Structures are given as C-alpha cells and as structure tokens.
Amino acid sequence: MIKKVLIANRGEIAVRVIRSCRELGVRSVALYSDADRTAMHVRYADEAYHIGSSPSKESYLNGDKIIEVAKGCGADAIHPGYGFLSENAEFAKKCNAAGIIFIGPKWESILTMGDKISARLKMIEAGVPVVPGTQQRVGDIESVNKIVSEIGLPVIIKASAGGGGKGMRLVRKKEDLASAIRTAQSEALSSFGNDTVYIEKYLDSPHHVEFQILADKQGNTVHLFERECSVQRRHQKMIEETPSPFITQELRDQMGEVAIKAAKAVNYEGAGTIEFLVDANRNFFFLEMNTRLQVEHPITERTTGIDLVKEQIYIASGKEISFKQEELIQFGHSIECRISAEDPFNNFMPNPGVIRHISEPNGLGVRTDGYVYEGYEIPMHYDPMITKLITWGRTRTEAIDRMKRALFEYKITGVKTSIKFLEKIMDNKDFIEGNYDTHFIEKHLDELLDIHSDPHPTTTDMAIIGAYIDYTSKLEKLAMNDFMITRKGEKWKEYGLMKSLHRI
Amino acid sequence: MIKKVLIANRGEIAVRVIRSCRELGVRSVALYSDADRTAMHVRYADEAYHIGSSPSKESYLNGDKIIEVAKGCGADAIHPGYGFLSENAEFAKKCNAAGIIFIGPKWESILTMGDKISARLKMIEAGVPVVPGTQQRVGDIESVNKIVSEIGLPVIIKASAGGGGKGMRLVRKKEDLASAIRTAQSEALSSFGNDTVYIEKYLDSPHHVEFQILADKQGNTVHLFERECSVQRRHQKMIEETPSPFITQELRDQMGEVAIKAAKAVNYEGAGTIEFLVDANRNFFFLEMNTRLQVEHPITERTTGIDLVKEQIYIASGKEISFKQEELIQFGHSIECRISAEDPFNNFMPNPGVIRHISEPNGLGVRTDGYVYEGYEIPMHYDPMITKLITWGRTRTEAIDRMKRALFEYKITGVKTSIKFLEKIMDNKDFIEGNYDTHFIEKHLDELLDIHSDPHPTTTDMAIIGAYIDYTSKLEKLAMNDFMITRKGEKWKEYGLMKSLHRI
C-alpha cells in the first residue's frame, strides 16, 4: 500500500485529496508556489515544499521539479488532481521512470485519449458510437466539402489537441467553412502548438452526460452511473447533478456498458470519465474521455457512497476495486454548484481578493469542498473556483430545495461570487422541471441576470440602518481613541491589580 | 399544510428545525431570552421575539408566554425541539386549547409515557417485554423485600416521574435497600415534586439500543431502525451509532416490530423513540419512550435519507408518512459525537465563554449541527452541548476513520471542549472493535483521560515558537502605536489623494 502521497495541485482538490489520505493513514505532501504559502492545502498537509514562483508554468506545471521534490521527501506516489499535469502523458511517463507511482492511468492511455482524433478512431474500432465527422485531420477543402455534405450542416471544427473551447468553430453556412477552418487551425497552433483540426456534426439541443469509470490492474472495470453536466456557460460546467433528469433507466444501462467498453479499449486503469453527447431523441455519442478525477466527482460519491480518491489510491497500490458493479446503487439525488470568485453581473469578471468573512452552510445533506478562509487572499494566478457546494436529497426536488437553503446560508464577503447567479438558476422553472440542455444558460441569461428589482424594500432600509449604525459607531470610536491612549498607563496598572486579586 | 412554525427552543436544535422549515418553504419564528439576543437561531429565523430573562424557567419553560407569542405572530404550529417543554403534556394540551398545532404526539401519549410506572403497565399490557421489577409505587418494606427476592439483586430504584439520573439508586446489598429507597424518594420529591419510586432489576453489561419511530394520523407506524447509544457518561450519551455493532439482523427485525407495537399501544403520532436495554445474551427490555425528537436523530437521517423534522411537520399537517416501511434501507454506517463546552480533563467542568475562533470539518461524509460562531458568547444558563459532529462511511471502519479526520479538523478555541476526549474514544481498541456496553467510559476512563505524554516533542517546540513570535510582534506593534497615531493626520491626507487618483 502507498505510504506517502505528494499532491501536485492546489486549491480545493488538493485539500480534498489530503482528506482521503488522512482517513487512510497515508502521509500527505503539499507543494506551494510563491502565491500559495498561506493556502489551505499547505496548512493542512503533513508536509509542504516550495516549488517555484506564482505563474503555473514555473510551479504547478514544472513536472521535473515536482518529481525532484517527490524523490527528496520519499513520496512513493503523486496525485495530480485535475487540471495542471493531470492529463500530461509525458509527466506520467517521467514519474514511472523515477520510480514514483502516478495515481492515474498508464501514460499510453492518456496519450491515446488526449488526442481527439486518435481517441475517435479507438472508439470506432471498439464499437463505441462517436459524433459523425472526420476520422483524420482536415486536409484539402474538396474532401471537407464531401464530408460536410454527407453529415450535413451545422458542423463544428475542433482542435485535435484541444480543450476548453479553444480552436473550436461552429459553422452553420457552407460559405463560412473555409475561413472557419483557417481560424481554428491558427488558434489551435497558438494554443496547443499543433494545428490539427477535425470536423464533427453539430448536435442541436444536446445534453452533456458523462459516466464515472473505475478500473483496476486486475482487469475489473466498473461504472458509477452518470452525471448530467448540461448547465454550462461557454463550455464551462456550472452545475452538475446525478441521476440525470433526462436519461431513462434503459439508456443508463446501455450507456454504462458502452462507457466500460470505451475504458477497456484503452486498457484503462484508475478513475476516469467518459463524456457523451445525447441528442434530443436520446441518441448518444462519445465526446471525449477525461483521464483523471473530475471537479464534479462529489455528486457520484454522495449517491453511491464510494470515496473515489480512496479507490484511486487503492488501485494505484495494486489492490482491487473495493466493490462489485452489482453492489452499487444510486441512493437519492445529488447536485453540485461550483462557486467562483467572479462577478456574474459584470460579464463574469474574475474577482480575486481578500476573504473578509465566510460562513458555510451545514446540516443534513450538505457538503462543501472549498479551500478559502477568513483573511485569505485569493491569488489572481489560478482558477476562480473557490468552493463547491454539494447537496443531497431523497428526490431531485428535495436536493434542489436543500441547495436553495444552502446557497441562502452561504456567505462569502470580500470578493464577488457566483452565489446569487446560482440561486437564480435554482429558481428557474425549466431547471426545476429538469427540462434543460447545454443551451440552458444562454437561453435564460437575461432573466438569470435580472436582479435589479427590489422585492424587499424593508430589507434595503435595514441595510441602510446597518450602515448608519456601523459608520457612526466607528466615528465615535475614533473620537474615543485619544482618550484611551492617554489612559492606557493607568489601565494597565488597574489590570495588574485585578490579576493579583484573581490569582489564587 | 402548516405555514408558520414557532420553535420553542434554542441552540443547535432550533437552527436544525429552521433549516427544514426553509427547505419546505415554511416560515420560522425564533424565541429568545435575554442571554440569547445574539444566538444563531435568532439570526437565522424569519422572525424573532423576546420571551423573558435568561433562566429557562422565565423564558423557554414559560409555556403560557410562548403560546401568547405564537398567537400574536400567527404561527399555526409550535415545534418544541428536545428538552424544555418537549415532553410536557400540559403544554401540549394548552397548545391544542389555543388552536395551535403541537408538533409532537397527543398530550395523552406524553402523559402515559412520561410516568415510568404507567408506561411499564401499558407496555406489559401490550406484550412488550419490560425490565423485571415492580408494577406500582414502592410501598412497605415487606413487599419490597418480596419483590427483590423474586427478581434478585442488584436492583435499581427509579423515580416514576424521573429522568437524567435523578432519584435513581443502585442497590447491590439487601441491607442497603431501605435507605436507598428513602434517599431516592426524597430526591424524587425535590426534583420532580413527586416521591413515587419503583424497582427494576439491574442488568449487568447492558446495551442501550433505541428505535426511531414515526406514526401518522392515518394509523401508519414505521420504525427507522436502531441507534446504539451505549457510550454514556453518568447516563448522558456522548457517542451514538447506527447500525449497532452489537445486534443481529434477526434481533433488529424483532425489536423493530416490538417498537412499533409499543408506539401503537399509546396511539402514538409523530416522531418518537423507544429505548431498550439489551443484556449480554441479547435479551431486550423496554426502558422508556421519548416522545420527541432525539439529540442523536441525525445518524438515522444519514443512513435512511429521511429528514425527520420534515416528516414531523408533514405528520402534524395531517399528511401521511412520505414512505413505506419496506422502502427503507440502512445505507452504510453513521456515528455522532456530541461536542460540549466542558473540560473533560477537569471532571468535565462546564466551560461557558466566548468563541474566539472556530473551523469546522467538511468534505465527504461529514455533517455538523452546531450553533456557535466566532465572537459568540456561550451563555452559562443552558446545556453545554455546542455542536454535533456526524460522519458517515460505507462501513463502520470508514465512519470511524472519517470521524477521526473530522475531529482532527474541528478547531474551537476560546472555550474548552470535549473534542480531545472524543478523539481518545475513537482510538480505543474496544470501541474500534465495536466491543462495548454502557460501562465503556467508566471502564476506560483512566486511559481516555491520559494526555500527559508528549508524543510530538517537535510540535511542542513549534507551539513555543508560535507563542514567541506572536508575543514579540505584539510588543513591536505596541511600540509602533504612538508613531502611527502622530502620523495619522498625514495618512488620511495621503489616502484622500490616492482615492482621487483612483476615481475614474
């Protein structure tokens, strides 16, 4: 069994990984950049080492330095979290070469799934349905035209090395095709150093549904059901839930089987996620595989009861998965809201800064996975997500009611956050009815951003009264200050006297 | 459906009840004594009314005043929580008379179950096994001797109106019988205004196992499995868990059936608990019924998924229980630790005071139900319990590992708490093996209180270094103070200048 894990990450996911390490009695090692000396993962880990300056490239992306630290402190494994080096095949390979366990799949699997074209080919070979489109890099415009006339418009041009919406272009009219390919190629080149792009059919009103996979070295591969991730803004997930309100039990079984087949096709090991697009007629297509833990993994943990990080550590240690497929159930319903330091009402502008005050929700069916604390300055160098709020309910309705209650209790002051925006989504009729696809936020944006009406005029007056009292008592205190200072000598004497009296 | 609930309680249970009200869209009304103006339940409720001075008798026990407030604010129901007026039949009756729903059983059921002797008689009548002993109040010493020779020593003398260990005497030798009865009677008289006592066989190495019951007005009565509550100190529960590591599935089914029978015997309505003693041979006996929500109800909520407060409100509104017995499962394992403001290493002395700093544990499988916050002064007038920590795991082992991790993360400073003591229990071999009865704490007390060894000498030196740096930097700041004050005028000018510059 692994004895010491170095976490090559920061923020909430580093804290979350350390929690499972503690429960297993595994020692944890944190890394920190200049900006992160005071970060929670550093305070909470057993050990902590400085890794470089604040920009990610010089710290959390510096694989060689990280391996050096791991060797130096005697860590026998590295957990990459998500983001940063988690899907970097080269890094996984270097870990192996250094004799350190990379907690994740074999580097070959990362490589195959990391390139979108090779992943598509592999899936087709394994009999997994993929979105109709090209099987190889886009070449001359004639062959492109031929393919597009086969699959039909609209299509989407995607970078093979891509991710996060970069090097991606939607084409609705044939005459835009050539220029869209050119701009996608140039964006792909500048973003990923590789101008390979390919073409996929663009599905209207698609759902983004993904399946959680676990696979061990003994050849057992299981799925832990789906997560519905269609509440997205610019390809970034904001809210996830499980079970999906859209898919049927029959479809769930079918997709689960296909997800296992997809993972087996690349000899997958560890935790991974197969992402599917599901169209309005419930046809589903392989979109991509994430060869790591997902941000939204807690909703699966809540409904299945499985601690995914523990399973990752067990599998990396060579143990079998701790349960069988047929033992798993989906118990109730779980929803996650991602809370970011951003101003939804000012174009989602990131809002780094100092946390002045935080109170977190609690009680039945509420989990928070965060990392900020009072007085902590959120650095501007990294992701704006500061905490995740996960609720559980016996039914979807209860999970939503609980999410509303928990968002109401969640108070983060000092920086602007997305909490109010998430509350608006929880109040949205289509969301409440489970009637949404990936266009949900786009479609409802105006109404979600409408906070200008003042439904509580008395509350506003109470805010004014609070400000009045706070300001005037500060003024009073200021006026008192000189008085206090001059009396200080005396005060101390008095204090000393009292102390003597109280001492037995 | 009930629209507005007045919570005739304070502390964590008031906050917990308000949470479920919020999730149901029911308005909540808090009450506060002089000492509780700043308490969390007052801040969190929709409405709040002052009820009297700090001592409970003049506030939370003043039923007439409470009913008056409920009428005044238009509450259609009163939730009594636990303690205070929750098992006061007279209060329940007065609520009915005032046209306000008492969220709990009918007052007649409270009355029957509140008197120990009448409860025993009722149970015997219903065919529920009770601890061998007398069926009526203790009379002349001859009849006592006769009974004791029948059931055998040791016996326990109990006050019929009793609770909390008062008016209770253990008798191991026959010659102590007469004096024990006398002192029990006099203590019962002074504590409860009633000197009725009765005699029960004292069971050696008993387990305290209780069953959660729900019953609606339609006549449906279900049980939500057991809670093992044998970790007690002086008849006060400290740790509870479910499922019990002691009882078998067969026994569980049997006890569950008997618990339902017991509840039906008094036409029970609402949430209640049947407490049993189980001896070393797994014979079980009715001990008493608590006709209210229990402190430890969250572990049942976690493993069954049922929100007990919501069910209470549904039932009081005349709705049916929202599930059927056969739909319920025990999903995984849950443990609760009660955290009190007391000093376990100084005879569990209560320790009211100001909370200086609090950080609560979080993440997968952790729930806290508390009410204190930074800067809050815990009043000396009420119960020392300040928060409950509830963990869940797929297995008992995982729930314990998670409890250790969560206790490790739980930091409350400013007052002494029982956290370290609870940690020692989680490390105890017998507890870990599930091998304990109600004598557990007594038996292991010395070892549980042993914190004198210093297993981390470097950690101690780090504490010393922290104190050194904190103290010397305070001294420096003090020395700087005068300098700051004299420069203040200038500073403000500078600040004004900067502001002008920054303004667009």
Next chain:
Amino acid sequence: MAIDIRIGDREAHVTLIKKEGSKATIKVDDKIYDVDIIMVEDGVYSIIHEGRSYNIEMIQGNGPKNYFVNTYYSSHELDIIDAQSRYQQNRNKDGIHSGDKIISTPMPGKVVSIPVSEGDTVEKGTTIIVISAMKMESEYKSPVDGVVKKIYVTEGDTINGNQPLVEIE
C-alpha cells in the same frame, strides 16, 4: 446625527431619533423604524424590526465610507455621503464633463498587452488595455473619443485593483 446614504440610484436621508442600548429609533427618508440592532460578529449586525429578523453583513469597500452589504436576501453597495464626499462627487462629475478619463480595473491582475501608445487618438470602444486574471483575459475599452494622455503601466506588469492604468483625455 443625520447622514445621507446612497444605494443604487437612491439617496436616503437617515436620522437617529434615539438610541438606548441595542434599541434605536431611526428615520430613513420619511419612514420611522423602531429596531433592535446589535453587532454579533465583526461587521455583522442582527436587526429585529417588528418581529422580523435581519442578518446584515457590512463589508468595508473602497475606503471607510463605502460598504458592501449582504442580507440573506440581497446584496447592495452603499456609500456614506457627507460634505467631503459630496464635494468629491461634484468634482468628479465636472471631471467627466471635461473629458478626463482614467482606465482602471476593479480587481488585481497582469497586463497582457497595451495596443495603444501615448498620443494615439482613440475612439469610444477602442481596446486600450488587456488584463489577465484567473486564467481569463478581459479587454478594457475607451469610454470616450479622445487621446491617450498617459500610460502608467507596461506589458507584463502585475497590477492592483483600482490602480490607474491609462489616462484618456
């Protein structure tokens, strides 16, 4: 003591009528409120008014006269308006009228690029500076037609929130 407090477009005139312990009578415009107000945490007040319980969080904004206020139901930005700020306000209004404009950002970040140079003529909407924070780039555009008068920063600089970056005349 009477104070004007600005909240959104509204300017409320607030007067304390009396205060004894936590009980206060306060007039907000023409409404009189009898409240029980007490500070429960640093910067957090509990107010009870006609039985309603309000939890009000006051967050110091930019300077001692600017607050962000959270209630359980809403968020507000408030400004205390006294003689000094009234003067500043008028001065700023004049400033805008004469066409002076300083570009700044509400949050800290890094300067990615400055596509203009001092002396350039720019139109309203021209991108003046690009700032990156938290993996996201934001473009700041000129709010007016004008000339780039002064550039205070260079590409690659780390900046604070509300720091003057570029001045347009």
Next chain:
Amino acid sequence: MAIDIRIGDREAHVTLIKKEGSKATIKVDDKIYDVDIIMVEDGVYSIIHEGRSYNIEMIQGNGPKNYFVNTYYSSHELDIIDAQSRYQQNRNKDGIHSGDKIISTPMPGKVVSIPVSEGDTVEKGTTIIVISAMKMESEYKSPVDGVVKKIYVTEGDTINGNQPLVEIE
C-alpha cells in the same frame, strides 16, 4: 530578544537568532530551528520546519502573557515569563506558603449556596461554595485547613470566571 516560556512543568528558554520576512532562526533551549513562520488568520500561524507543516492556533488566555495553543495534534497552555511575571510567581509562591487562599472558578456561573460563614473554621476538603453553570452544579472545597476570612458574593449572584469568591486564611 530572549524570553522564557513555561509549558506544563517545562520552562523553555527561547532566543531569536535571526528573522527575515517569514524565515526565522530560533533557539529553543539548546535546539536551533530554521522555520518559515507566517500568520495566516488572526492568531493562527503556519510554520514549516524541515518540510513538516504545522498549523498553530494561539488563543489569548488570561492576559497578554498567557496562551492556549492548539496544534493539529495537541493542546497546550503557555505562559510568557518575563521579569514582572517572575516576580509575581515568587510572590504567589510565598502567598501559598503563608496560607492565604482565594477560592474562584475558572468559568462564569451562578452561586447556588455558601454553606459557610465568615469566621468559620474549615478543614481541607470542606465545601465552601456551590456554583451552577450549564445545568451542572460544582462544589468548591477548601484546599487548606483555615478560617473563612471574607465572602465576596451571596447566594443567587451571577459570577464571572476567575472572580474572587471566598477567601480562606
């Protein structure tokens, strides 16, 4: 600056050798520690020493020289010993020797009963006063044989922690 710090039975002699930013070299008795120490929250320090991470919470105790210190693994009470407290300490020691004794409680509460009167002769172990807090009554007994010199409170009084209640001579 050298300071003595008492922790349990131990008195540690602590000297700062050097400090630059968050890096400090500190001698505790005869051990020299190179640490990285930084205040992360009010009264909470993060210390990194030889790669080990320590989270140290400092809680002001009774007065500025008394601390309760929590680490993730342990809790300690610490006292800063300077010339003044050294003097007090000796004075108190003398105090005990001469038999003066003031009964007080560590926590606030309410006086339930005082079974003795001024002038009463009491033995070591005699109950002097009964205090109730949080639904629990505690009896405070005389630590010495002596005479009740002064009773500062009466039954029903609300008391603070560390307040003198009864003096035994």
